[in-house]
Amino acid sequence: MNTAQQDGTCSNHAEISDSSEQKNPSPFVGHAKKLIHHRMLIGIKDGRFFLGSFYCMDKQGNIILQDAVEYRSTRRTSPSPMEHRAVGLILIPFSCRTSCHADCSVEDQLSLLSLKDQN
Numbered sequence: 001m002n003t004a005q006q007d008g009t010c011s012n013h014a015e016i017s018d019s020s021e022q023k024n025p026s027p028f029v030g031h032a033k034k035l036i037h038h039r040m041l042i043g044i045k046d047g048r049f050f051l052g053s054f055y056c057m058d059k060q061g062n063i064i065l066q067d068a069v070e071y072r073s074t075r076r077t078s079p080s081p082m083e084h085r086a087v088g089l090i091l092i093p094f095s096c097r098t099s100c101h102a103d104c105s106v107e108d109q110l111s112l113l114s115l116k117d118q119n
Contacts, residue, residue, distance in 0.1 A: 031111060032057055035102050040065060042092050043099035048072045050090060054102065061094030 040054045042063065052068030068090045073080045102108075 031108075034108060035104065039103035041099075041101045041103075042097060044092065044096040045098055046096075050087070050092060052090065055089070061097075063092045063094075063097070063100070065090050065092065 035054045036056075037053050040052065040063070042050045042065065044050070049071045050065055050068050051071065052065030055064040055066045057063050066089050068087050069084050070087050070090075071082050071084045074083045075081075
């Protein structure tokens with residue numbers, strides 16, 4: 001086990017494959033591995049959204065997106081125009097996340113929904 005896995009920090013996609021070789025890997029790990037490099041849209045509590053490529057997730061549920069773009073409303077009224085800016089690599093804490101959508105096949109979406117039902 002490497003130090004990133006011991007202290008709970010986020011590991012990159014190469015290290016995720018190492019952790020999946022452990023005894024009885026969680027089905028969640030396999031599904032997260034399938035989403036690596038897929039486009040993901042994440043909403044946070046203050047109303048902003050981030051669109052980027054899923055890079056990794058740690059044990060606490062924090063997500064890192066690469067090549068991310070931030071979208072935010074320019075006014076408090078709805079509908080309002082959206083402003084955007086490139087942010088690159090960004091960590092989104094689990095505690096701030098309100099929504100998370102992945103661009104994947106229908107089969108992958110159904111399998112992710114079945115994981116939600118298991119909890």
